Amino acid sequence: MQKSTLGLCEWFDTPLGQYLQQQEQAYFDKAVADVFGYNAVQLGLARRDFLRMSRIPLRFASDRDGPGKVRLDFPRLPFATNSIDLLLLPHVLEFSENPHQILREAKRVLMPEGQLIICGFNPRSVWGLSRMLGRKSGEHPWCGRFIALPRVKDWLALLGFEIAAGRLGCYVPPFQQEKWLRRFRFLEAAGDRWWAIAGGVYFLQAVKRVQGLRLIRPNWNEALKPKKSLAPVRRESKVLPFKTRGPSPHMR
Numbered sequence: 001m002q003k004s005t006l007g008l009c010e011w012f013d014t015p016l017g018q019y020l021q022q023q024e025q026a027y028f029d030k031a032v033a034d035v036f037g038y039n040a041v042q043l044g045l046a047r048r049d050f051l052r053m054s055r056i057p058l059r060f061a062s063d064r065d066g067p068g069k070v071r072l073d074f075p076r077l078p079f080a081t082n083s084i085d086l087l088l089l090p091h092v093l094e095f096s097e098n099p100h101q102i103l104r105e106a107k108r109v110l111m112p113e114g115q116l117i118i119c120g121f122n123p124r125s126v127w128g129l130s131r132m133l134g135r136k137s138g139e140h141p142w143c144g145r146f147i148a149l150p151r152v153k154d155w156l157a158l159l160g161f162e163i164a165a166g167r168l169g170c171y172v173p174p175f176q177q178e179k180w181l182r183r184f185r186f187l188e189a190a191g192d193r194w195w196a197i198a199g200g201v202y203f204l205q206a207v208k209r210v211q212g213l214r215l216i217r218p219n220w221n222e223a224l225k226p227k228k229s230l231a232p233v234r235r236e237s238k239v240l241p242f243k244t245r246g247p248s249p250h251m252r
Contacts, residue, residue, distance in 0.1 A: 024119055033055065083109055168198070
């Protein structure tokens, strides 16, 4: 059984959780704005609207429990195959006993060329080190099983996903007091430049590729080109052959 993410939702109300949410909200706002389609689903953290900037008409957040509009079991999604254009997994994999099965379900329900966006805690960071040192391991988010970024990439590659974009963030140590979080804000720019692989969280955007499928897109450039006018064809006058009326009577 999955570990409840309800405690994680409550943890997001703490100063450290608010700091993390600002980082993640900024990334999701930018990422989902460029994805088009008809159906978008956010699995987990239903209290946080990571789809608010999406232009997809039908979008909703769901969870295994909590305030989501749809309550479901993530390893067995009740969606039709090839029916979702955009799927978000915010901190879902590290709080599941079978994260690979969730990714298999994501592949099933996504449309060909549909996009999957994942965010998770990076074990190879100061945040991961705090978890290893036994920092209140029974509480969120430290009770989760942090999954290394290379492993998630390998899982996606095996399932036929192609990594389209990604980044790491949250370089400030996981202080609980807001004053310390503010004082170490300078590490965001420094870490992104000098120690990019050590961010507290990672983001991955993957596209579902279907082998042998070729999307036919309209050729807008050709449609906008002015049509060539036909050049007038020069009409040549026909010369009628000269006909004689017969031999002259003087020649008879």
